[in-house]
Amino acid sequence: MSQISHSRPVRPRRSVLYLPAGNARAQDKLAGLDCDSVIFDLEDSVAPGAKREAREALRSFFGDGRAAALPAGMETVIRINALSSPWGTEDLLAARGCKPDAILIPKVDAPEDIIAVEDALDQTDAPANLRIWAMIETPRGVMNAGQIARLARTDGARLDCFITGTNDLIKETGISALPGRPWLATWLMQIVLAGRAYGLDVLDGVYNDFKNQAGLATECGEGRAMGFDGKTLIHPAQIGPANEIFGIEPAELANAEAIVAAFAEADNRDRGVISLDGRMVERLHLHMAERLIEKARRIDARNSGDKTT
Numbered sequence: 162m163s164q165i166s167h168s169r170p171v172r173p174r175r176s177v178l179y180l181p182a183g184n185a186r187a188q189d190k191l192a193g194l195d196c197d198s199v200i201f202d203l204e205d206s207v208a209p210g211a212k213r214e215a216r217e218a219l220r221s222f223f224g225d226g227r228a229a230a231l232p233a234g235m236e237t238v239i240r241i242n243a244l245s246s247p248w249g250t251e252d253l254l255a256a257r258g259c260k261p262d263a264i265l266i267p268k269v270d271a272p273e274d275i276i277a278v279e280d281a282l283d284q285t286d287a288p289a290n291l292r293i294w295a296m297i298e299t300p301r302g303v304m305n306a307g308q309i310a311r312l313a314r315t316d317g318a319r320l321d322c323f324i325t326g327t328n329d330l331i332k333e334t335g336i337s338a339l340p341g342r343p344w345l346a347t348w349l350m351q352i353v354l355a356g357r358a359y360g361l362d363v364l365d366g367v368y369n370d371f372k373n374q375a376g377l378a379t380e381c382g383e384g385r386a387m388g389f390d391g392k393t394l395i396h397p398a399q400i401g402p403a404n405e406i407f408g409i410e411p412a413e414l415a416n417a418e419a420i421v422a423a424f425a426e427a428d429n430r431d432r433g434v435i436s437l438d439g440r441m442v443e444r445l446h447l448h449m450a451e452r453l454i455e456k457a458r459r460i461d462a463r464n465s466g467d468k469t470t
C-alpha cells in the first residue's frame with residue numbers, strides 16, 4: 162500500500178520568489194525578505210545578450226558570502242535555461258558551482274529532460290542532496306506530468322518539486338487568462354495530481370499584476386484550495402499575502418493538536434477511528450494533523466532564525 166503522500170518531507174514553501182539573476186539591487190534586498198525560497202532566474206527574465214553577465218552576478222552572490230548570509234532556512238534555487246538552448250550547458254555548470262539547494266529546469270516536456278540534467282550532474286559528482294525542480298508549462302509537459310513525476314520513485318532521484326508555469330501555458334495553448342483561471346484549472350489539477358502521486362511538492366504559478374493585492378489574495382486562496390503547497394512570486398510585496406494564505410491558522414493548529422492528543426489517549430491508541438467533538442476522525446486525519454504540526458514547527462523555526470531545521 163502506498164504511503165507516499167504521508168512520507169513527503171515537510172518543508173514550508175508558501176512563498177517562492179523569482180529574482181532575475183543579474184539584478185544586483187534585488188539581490189541586495191533579498192536578505193531582508195521573508196520568502197521561504199528564492200529562485201534566481203537565468204531564463205525568461207534575462208535577455209539573451211545578458212546571460213553571461215547574469216551567470217557572473219550569480220557566481221559572485223554565492224561566492225562572496227551573501228548567499229550564506231540569507232535568512233535561516235531560506236531555500237535557494239537556480240532556474241537554468243533548457244539544456245537544448247544555447248545557454249543551458251553553461252547555466253548548468255554555473256548553477257552547480259554555486260551549490261544551491263536545487264536547480265529548476267524550465268519547459269520540461271518529458272522525463273528525458275530531467276534525466277539529461279541528472280546525468281550531467283552525476284558526471285560532475287554533484288552532491289546527493291542537490292535537488293531538481295521542474296517547470297510544467299508546456300502542453301506536452303502537462304500531458305506527460307505523471308511520467309515525469311514518476312522519476313521521483315527511482316533510487317537517488319533528485320526530483321523534488323513541480324512548478325506550474327501559467328504564463329507559458331497560456332501562451333502555448335491560446336486560452337484566455339481570466340480571473341478564477343477557468344480554462345487553466347483542469348491542467349493545474351492534473352499537475353497537482355501527478356505530483357502528489359509520487360510525493361512531490363507542487364507550487365502555483367505567478368500572479369503578474371503585482372500591484373493588485375486583492376487579486377493576489379484571491380488567487381492564493383484558490384491555489385491553496387486546489388492543493389498547491391505555495392505560490393511562486395515576482396515581487397517582494399507578494400510575500401506577505403502568500404505566507405499568510407498558505408500558512409497555518411491558530412484554529413487549524415489547535416484542531417491538529419486536539420486530534421493528536423485524542424489518539425494518544427490510552428483508550429484510543431489502537432483504534433482506527435474515533436469521535437472528536439461530534440466528528441468522525443480517522444488515522445488518515447492523524448497523519449494530516451502530524452504533518453501540519455511539523456509544518457507549523459518549521460515555520461516557527463524559520464521565524465526564529467533556527468538554521469538547524
Ligand SMILES: CC(C)(COP(=O)(O)OP(=O)(O)OC[C@H]1O[C@@H](n2cnc3c(N)ncnc32)[C@H](O)[C@@H]1OP(=O)(O)O)[C@@H](O)C(=O)NCCC(=O)NCCSC(=O)C[C@H](O)C(=O)O
Binds near residue numbers: 395
Ligand atoms: C516585476 C518587476 C520588473 C517590477 O520591478 P520594479 O518596477 O523595479 O518594482 P519596484 O520598483 O516596485 O521594486 C521595489 C523594490 O523591490 C525590489 N524588487 C523588485 N522585484 C524584486 C524581486 N523579484 N526580488 C527581490 N527584490 C525585488 C526592487 O529592486 C526595489 O528595490 P529598492 O529599489 O531597493 O527599493 C520586478 O519585480 C521583477 O523583475 N520581478 C521578477 C521577474 C521575474 O523574475 N520573472 C521571471 C519569473 S516568472 C516566470 O517566468 C513564470 C513562468 O515561467 C511562467 O511561464 O508562468
Ligand SMILES: [Mg+2]
Binds near residue numbers: 267328
Ligand atoms: Mg515560463
